[in-house]
Amino acid sequence: MRIAVYPGSFDPVTLGHLDIIERSSKMVDELVVGVLNNSSKNPLFSVEERVTMLKEVTVHLQNVKVEAFDGLLVDFARQCGSKMVVRGLRAITDFEYELQMSQTNRIICPEMDTIFLTTDLKYAYLSSSIVREMARYGGNISAFVPASIVERVLKKFE
Ligand code: COD
Numbered sequence: 001m002r003i004a005v006y007p008g009s010f011d012p013v014t015l016g017h018l019d020i021i022e023r024s025s026k027m028v029d030e031l032v033v034g035v036l037n038n039s040s041k042n043p044l045f046s047v048e049e050r051v052t053m054l055k056e057v058t059v060h061l062q063n064v065k066v067e068a069f070d071g072l073l074v075d076f077a078r079q080c081g082s083k084m085v086v087r088g089l090r091a092i093t094d095f096e097y098e099l100q101m102s103q104t105n106r107i108i109c110p111e112m113d114t115i116f117l118t119t120d121l122k123y124a125y126l127s128s129s130i131v132r133e134m135a136r137y138g139g140n141i142s143a144f145v146p147a148s149i150v151e152r153v154l155k156k157f158e
Contacts, residue, residue, distance in 0.1 A: 002027075004084040004115070005077045007034040007069070010050050011043040012153055014131055014145050016123035018057055020088040023117055025064050032080045033058065033066045034073070044132055044156055057146040074109035085114045090124050 006024060010017060010033075025031040033054055037047040045053070047068045054066040069076035077085060085105065087098055102114035119126075131144045135153045142150050 001029045001081075002084070003030045003032065003080055003082040004028045004086050005032045005034050005073070005080055005082045006086040007036060007073050007076070009036055009038055009041065009043065009128065010054055011041075011045055011128050012050065012131060012145060012149060013054050013057060014123070014126050014128055015143075016088065016090070016119055016126040018146060019120050019123055020086065020117050021058060021064060022061065024086045024115070025061050027115075028084070029063060031061075031064045031086070032082065033064060034069045034076050034080075035066065037068050037070045044153075049152075053149050053152065056148055072108070074105050074112050077112060078109070083111045083113060085112060087114055087116055088119055089116045090119045090127075 004024060006021060008017065021031065021033060035047055035050045035054065043050070051066050051068050058064045058066065073085065077083070085102070089095060089098060098116065105112050105114065126144055131141055131153060134141050134144065136157050141153060145153060
């Protein structure tokens with residue numbers, strides 16, 4: 001069984017993330033979306049809220065599971081029975097960080113490989129931080145996040 005892990009902060013999940021989830025889930029038997037419990041980063045949404053939103057927006061994808069994780073990504077992937085990490089690439093600015101992360105992960109866990117999917121062009125500009133910034137100033141975020149979570153994001157800034 002081919003299992004991949006797609007890790008991230010997802011604070012909040014965007015249409016760019018969802019596109020990567022939909023595309024990569026077609027390449028594997030099971031895709032586990034791993035939501036980092038990054039309390040040190042002071043996220044907008046708690047890890048439970050982020051997991052709930054991701055579960056809602058992936059309900060149509062039968063081979064996708066969503067789980068929170070703490071600690072090292074490679075340990076989480078091992079627990080999931082996976083040797084494959086999925087990441088998205090938007091621009092050259094993502095590349096350096098992603099390369100460093102993928103190489104570090106291979107040093108600490110040589111059987112772990114990272115598969116990169118390039119962004120759909122229409123989401124190339126999109127990030128969770130842009131969504132938070134727009135929402136903070138009352139901007140329309142419906143082109144950025146799944147419809148079901150628009151209100152939840154805006155509510156955080158009421
Ligand atoms: N289009 C395509 N892909 C996108 C888009 C978009 N519009 N937006 C984001 N993505 C991709 C990102 O490039 C990334 O691959 C993924 O979606 C998730 O993005 P984020 O921003 O939610 O997640 P990150 O980058 O904050 O996640 C970082 C991790 C949680 C993976 C990392 O910190 C981690 O593994 N932490 C655990 C500790 C660990 O093991 N550290 C050692 C690794 S060196």
